[in-house]
Amino acid sequence: MAAASGSFRRSKRDRVLIVDDDPSLAEMLGIVLGGEGLRSEVVSSGSEVMAAFERFRPDLVLLDLMLPGLDGMKVCRQIRQVSAVPIIMLTAKSETPDVVAGLEAGADDYITKPFRNNELVARIRARLRRVGPVSQPIVFGDITVDPTSHQATRDGKVLPLTPLEFDLLACLLSDPSQVFTREVLLEKVWGYHHPGDTKLVNVHMTRLRSKIEDDADSPRIIRTVRGVGYQAIDPDEA
């Protein structure tokens, strides 16, 4: 992989699976993504998603939460069982319970309808990015983060992180002296340019901790700085 060629893999066009029951919107999404050099395929019902997923093997899934047949959350969970592929939800509901439920079902990010084309593209790009917020391997206590292989190991064992969780961990470990606010994390990890929903960070931080901490209630790797954000705990201090 030619890292020098930028954060985007040019050799092969990235594939996006669009799961949406509204044909016009799905078609429009296809047009916009095509204009950005992305290949896309549309699935309009929840029950067809897994078959299309196997066949198309997308690099990213755009998933409308309100689906006939099988609702968006269930689809999300099904995909997560077989793949860590980035999932971005499209939702018409900005009410938090729905959003949180979607994120807990495994989605990496969400966009509320209506959205700007460039906003959608920026989010998709951030998730397709091959180079995360760090470029050098980090050794932090017994955890090693390798940006080249996109893998984090602990005592030599690979941690089962999604790409997003990997980026989040790498970002925090890159500078243990710094407290990362949720806004900064949204920008560095999720690619937000405008203030976004900080719940997003909370939900993913919880999931990340459940994967790397022995006891998520008394974390030894990432601490919460109340009212500010998160910070890596120096291994010497712990």
Place this chain on the structure above:
Amino acid sequence: MRRVAGLWRRSIRFRVVVSTMVLTSLVILLTGWALLRAVADGLADSRKDVAVAEARAGFDLAQSQLDAAVDSDATAQAQTLTQLVDGLAATRGESRTYELVLEGPLGDEDTTAPVRSSGEIALSALPTDLVDRVRSGPGVVWQYSELPLFGGGPAPSVVVGSRLTAPNAGESYALFYVFSMRDQEQTLGLVRQALLAGGSVMVLLVGLLAWLVARQVVDPLRLARRIAERFAAGHLEQRMHVRGEDDIARLSSSFNQMAESLQRQIRRLENLSRLQQRFVSDVSHELRTPLTTVQMASEILYAEREHFDAHTARSAELLHTELQRFESLLSDLLDLSRFDAGAARLELDRVDLREVAERAVTDEAFARAGMTARTRGPRAPAIVEADPRRVNRIVRNLVANAAKYSKSSRVDIVVGQNEDVVSLAVRDFGVGLDAEQQLRVFDRFWRADPARSQGGTGLGLAIAREDAELHGGTLQVWSRRGLGTEFVLTLPKPGRTVEGPAVRSVFA
């Protein structure tokens, strides 16, 4: 004292018992006093009758002795008189109930006659008008008095006097019987004590009775109060027990009817509100999906507008801007309907109002409009527990509003706080609002200057005020014609309430 006053105000039972006891005491005191008076009069009367009779016998005896005495010799006479007094005093041997005072022989007014007394009583101690009446005329005269008898202190007594004449010597004497009324007084004391004791017991008993009666009325009332309180606290299924057919039972059944109808109304409203929320949510979803498609399409057209002819290009531009306006209108309307349905919820976090203000003025759009903002007030963070999204929205709204209406390119922001609240004031240098406009400025779709309505929804300030009130805060407006307008947002600190803003408006 305060506690008693408080009890008096709060407890019906206490009031009933105390007032009953006070009234009973008054009645008992009055009747007791009258009774005591009657008894005292009766006792004194009968004592007087006995005393007068006894005295009269004594006078007769003394007169007969004087009649029998033939000596006109002074010494012999004196002796006779002494014997007379002693004799009379000794008449009833066992215990004397009277003393004797004999004065005489009586001479002229000026000379003092010799006095003989069985006890220590001086003539001057006797009531003077009685003494005068005895001296001056015949017959038996009596009067009540207070005299020290038998070596005691002054005690009530009855004095009976009469004039005696010694026919042989031609001289006259005044003889006085002083009867003690100590026995009567003791009896009276006993009666008084009995009355007092009886009265006290009676007052206590009546108090107890009042307490019991008040309990019968008050206990169901207290129960009713507790149930009403629970009902008011939201336990809509609370009902009172209806027992019997008395007033309390009727009160209970009325209460239950009221509760029933209230519960029905509330359920109905809750249902309506749920339906409304559901509807809003559905409309939201149904509108947003096509809007998204249209907007994406419009953006593509807008991006390509340079390749179109002038008319089509302008159409693409209008489509683009008006779609944005449509979008913000839709989202504002949905927000307002959420407020109206009571479905707006706060997601609390620590918010530094100062930081919010600084972010709002470094906003790109703000700078692009050529605006500059000066933020004043102490540097200290102004922290409240609030919903960051809503607070940001309020401040963005106020700043955007100020930017739109300011005649100069300047907007002043002041952040201040006291121990209860944090306030943020945003002032523009525009034309200002008159009194009527200030009243309407938070109305939905109201615009101070319809010509300047471009781009806005006319809902920004209405939403900002709803947002502020959802936090238990306030959003106030001050304005002066020609000088500008100032909006002051005030949010309470945790556990406090808003009494007034912490920043005084320049126009206040």
